[in-house]
Amino acid sequence: MGLLDGKRLLVTGVLTEASIAFSVARIAQQEGARLVLSNFGRGLSITERVARRLPSPPPVIPLDVTSEEDLGQLADRLREHLDGLDGVLHAIAFAPESALGGGFLDTPWPDVATTLQVSTYSLAALARAAGPLMSPGGAIVGLDFDATVAWPAYDWMGVAKAGLGSTARYLARYLGPRGIRVNLVAAGPQRTMAARSIPGFETFESVWTGRAPLGWDVGDTEPAARACVALLSDWFPATTGEIVHVDGGVHAVGA
Numbered sequence: 481m482g483l484l485d486g487k488r489l490l491v492t493g494v495l496t497e498a499s500i501a502f503s504v505a506r507i508a509q510q511e512g513a514r515l516v517l518s519n520f521g522r523g524l525s526i527t528e529r530v531a532r533r534l535p536s537p538p539p540v541i542p543l544d545v546t547s548e549e550d551l552g553q554l555a556d557r558l559r560e561h562l563d564g565l566d567g568v569l570h571a572i573a574f575a576p577e578s579a580l581g582g583g584f585l586d587t588p589w590p591d592v593a594t595t596l597q598v599s600t601y602s603l604a605a606l607a608r609a610a611g612p613l614m615s616p617g618g619a620i621v622g623l624d625f626d627a628t629v630a631w632p633a634y635d636w637m638g639v640a641k642a643g644l645g646s647t648a649r650y651l652a653r654y655l656g657p658r659g660i661r662v663n664l665v666a667a668g669p670q671r672t673m674a675a676r677s678i679p680g681f682e683t684f685e686s687v688w689t690g691r692a693p694l695g696w697d698v699g700d701t702e703p704a705a706r707a708c709v710a711l712l713s714d715w716f717p718a719t720t721g722e723i724v725h726v727d728g729g730v731h732a733v734g735a
């Protein structure tokens with residue numbers, strides 16, 4: 481018996497084998513789930529290539545979370561492959577250069593708006609678009625980075641992540657009556673493509689190396705992915721609006 485036997489999942493955000501979503505997809509398949517992957521633009525063909533490295537290559541559909549057209553077609557595109565949806569992984573974030581790296585006071589609104597639309601609002605947009613296929617027992621899981629403090633360089637992405645936590649709590653409130661859970665996994669730093677665009681990412685690595693009581697491997701996305709799979713399973717039936725930290729314990733300890 482796998483943890484996700486018979487579950488039908490949409491997994492967004494697989495870009496490279498280093499993507500957190502790639503580990504989620506791999507473990508979800510090992511645990512018995514059927515998957516559809518999504519990505520956008522040039523990422524789409526890359527995702528198609530990377531999907532072949534999964535135990536059983538799943539179909540890949542286009543989904544740009546800023547495109548009303550893609551969001552509107554999501555349910556139909558999913559129906560071509562799955563007869564319903566038990567879970568959604570939101571593993572999507574983007575910030576223009578000016579929104580990261582220390583220029584916080586000078587970031588123009590359009591760049592802040594893009595950061596928030598792609599990284600925060602998209603959780604609600606995705607929940608709305610996938611909603612028609614979901615039934616009681618369904619789960620939506622997103623990926624967070626601790627936003628309780630102001631980190632160096634993380635800037636507007638930190639604001640976006642604070643908003644993501646709040647968005648997840650409101651979605652938990654509004655989707656709970658339909659039996660759908662919404663939770664986040666707050667992962668420690670991982671060396672992914674998204675991380676490469678954060679100037680001074682090494683600072684995070686050294687904070688985690690110095691502070692994580694359990695230690696932390698920036699190259700290993702499996703701990704965060706396992707938590708996502710657990711939250712997508714039936715093993716957290718009464719948990720929603722929660723942020724599960726998978727960070728080696730950093731959030732719990734002082735300097």
Ligand SMILES: NC(=O)c1ccc[n+]([C@@H]2O[C@H](COP(=O)([O-])OP(=O)(O)OC[C@H]3O[C@@H](n4cnc5c(N)ncnc54)[C@H](O)[C@@H]3O)[C@@H](O)[C@H]2O)c1
Pocket residue numbers: 492493494495496498499500501519520523543544545546570571572573574598623624625666667668669670671672673674675
């Ligand atoms: N890497 C880290 O240190 C870390 C830590 C905690 C949380 N996270 C979060 O994990 C999630 C996944 O990121 P990752 O680190 O695996 O990096 P990644 O670069 O592998 O994944 C980011 C994904 O977002 C997708 N994306 C960007 N804009 C999009 C759009 N408009 N529509 C649809 N998809 C879009 C990209 O194509 C890519 O697949 C993000 O939410 C990120 O903030 C990352």
